[in-house]
Amino acid sequence: MRITLIALLAMPVPLAAQIRASEAGMISQTIDGTTITVDYSRPRARGRESLFGTKYVRWGETWTPGANWATTIQVNKPDTMAGHPVATGKYSVWMVVRQDSNWTVVLDPKSHLFHMNPPDSAGSQIRIPVRVQSAPFTDVLTWSMPEVRMDGGVLAMQWERVKVPLDITVQPSLVTTLPAGDAAPYIGQYSFSEKDSAGKERLSLFTITHEDGTLKGQWTPDDPYMKKFALIRIGADTFAPGVYDEKGVLYEILKPDLVVEFKRENGKVRSFTIRDMEDELWGTGTRKP
Amino acid sequence: MNMHNPILSDMRKDITRRGFVTSLSVGVAGLVLSPRVANAAPKHPAPRPGITGEHVLKGKDLEKYPKLVPLFDSIRKIPQVIDGIHCNCGCTNGMEFYSLLSCYEAKGMARDCAICQGQGRLAVRLHSEGKTLDQIRAAIDAKFA
Numbered sequence: 279m280r281i282t283l284i285a286l287l288a289m290p291v292p293l294a295a296q297i298r299a300s301e302a303g304m305i306s307q308t309i310d311g312t313t314i315t316v317d318y319s320r321p322r323a324r325g326r327e328s329l330f331g332t333k334y335v336r337w338g339e340t341w342t343p344g345a346n347w348a349t350t351i352q353v354n355k356p357d358t359m360a361g362h363p364v365a366t367g368k369y370s371v372w373m374v375v376r377q378d379s380n381w382t383v384v385l386d387p388k389s390h391l392f393h394m395n396p397p398d399s400a401g402s403q404i405r406i407p408v409r410v411q412s413a414p415f416t417d418v419l420t421w422s423m424p425e426v427r428m429d430g431g432v433l434a435m436q437w438e439r440v441k442v443p444l445d446i447t448v449q450p451s452l453v454t455t456l457p458a459g460d461a462a463p464y465i466g467q468y469s470f471s472e473k474d475s476a477g478k479e480r481l482s483l484f485t486i487t488h489e490d491g492t493l494k495g496q497w498t499p500d501d502p503y504m505k506k507f508a509l510i511r512i513g514a515d516t517f518a519p520g521v522y523d524e525k526g527v528l529y530e531i532l533k534p535d536l537v538v539e540f541k542r543e544n545g546k547v548r549s550f551t552i553r554d555m556e557d558e559l560w561g562t563g564t565r566k567p
Numbered sequence: 568m569n570m571h572n573p574i575l576s577d578m579r580k581d582i583t584r585r586g587f588v589t590s591l592s593v594g595v596a597g598l599v600l601s602p603r604v605a606n607a608a609p610k611h612p613a614p615r616p617g618i619t620g621e622h623v624l625k626g627k628d629l630e631k632y633p634k635l636v637p638l639f640d641s642i643r644k645i646p647q648v649i650d651g652i653h654c655n656c657g658c659t660n661g662m663e664f665y666s667l668l669s670c671y672e673a674k675g676m677a678r679d680c681a682i683c684q685g686q687g688r689l690a691v692r693l694h695s696e697g698k699t700l701d702q703i704r705a706a707i708d709a710k711f712a
Contacts (some may be wrong), residue, residue: 512709513706513710514705514709516706516710534685534711537709537710554685555681555682557688557689558688
């Protein structure tokens with residue numbers, strides 16, 4: 279009997295078989311080169327209707343929105359959360375839970391902390407006031423990125439009937455606007471030539487304007503996908519098209535899929551080419567007299 | 568120019584809007600899978616003295632890729648240029664790949680990678696137009712980095 283017990287104790291227990299009340303989870307979202315990663319354990323309500331303001335999460339408590347080891351947020355580039363600058367790094371995440379819905383999200387540079395040991399308030403922390411929202415009942419504590427824009431998104435924590443949204447803004451990799459002086463050489467009308475599959479030339483009109491501080495291009499007849507699109511400078515006399523959504527917000531930059539290269543003669547912009555990712559020529563524009 | 572209407576379909580049967588989006592997804596997947604930090608300014612390698620194009624794939628290594636033979640042939644002719652270019656698909660971050668030239672040698676990643684191919688074609692074209700290595704690097708960075 280004793281030998282059997284020793285043998286059983288000596289047997290390795292595979293970690294993968296471990297069943298936890300709060301299983302490990304992770305979300306990661308990349309926006310324009312900035313990657314935000316939330317690593318956390320996911321407690322479940324398990325039939326408990328109320329969690330906040332009870333013995334599970336008390337009002338006034340500094341609580342990690344997770345379980346076991348404190349939830350962490352890692353960013354690979356500086357960004358802002360609810361307008362507060364967040365430097366590149368990994369932070370443990372805490373929330374000061376208040377009954378009046380005005381909570382404080384705390385990012386502490388000490389990232390490896392146990393949930394029972396919340397950090398004291400410190401100058402090294404990033405403290406972000408947030409307004410808690412009501413939400414449908416969520417059984418498993420969930421971090422998500424329900425909104426993604428070209429310049430950021432919304433990171434949210436939901437549990438029970440509580441939602442804590444954090445608006446994130448990332449550093450843009452491209453400047454979408456162009457000063458009027460820089461835009462002037464490109465503005466005008468161009469005759470655009472492309473070939474169909476039979477090798478027959480098709481001509482259209484391509485117009486470049488400068489509107490709201492942005493260089494814009496448009497074909498006539500209109501291209502139903504591109505419509506009037508932004509021309510975003512990516513190099514000397516080189517631009518990538520930026521496509522607007524129905525609300526007029528840029529949502530996609532076609533780089534390296536389509537690149538517009540302008541050619542100058544005697545310093546003046548006379549023509550341009552459009553090439554795809556594989557440098558295949560899609561068409562040529564020549565300035566109209 | 569039309570990104571997804573019948574004119575484009577007529578014009579380029581191989582690149583419909585759906586094909587375009589697919590190619591975009593492949594490109595994005597390549598970028599996501601690569602270990603590089605997106606948007607980080609790439610550091611181009613110095614061309615190795617005496618580098619040649621003798622290891623650029625040819626013959627039976629390209630049997631299944633007949634459309635790529637002209638590209639590989641062009642790359643083979645200008646190794647001193649291609650060896651000075653960082654490949655933005657992420658492959659040159661590893662120890663095995665020194666430069667864009669490496670993508671066209673040995674394991675022949677350029678046979679299947681649209682980014683390797685695009686950078687190669689751009690470099691070949693700009694070199695034929697008389698551009699310097701620095702100008703070619705700048706153009707590749709603008710489009711692919």
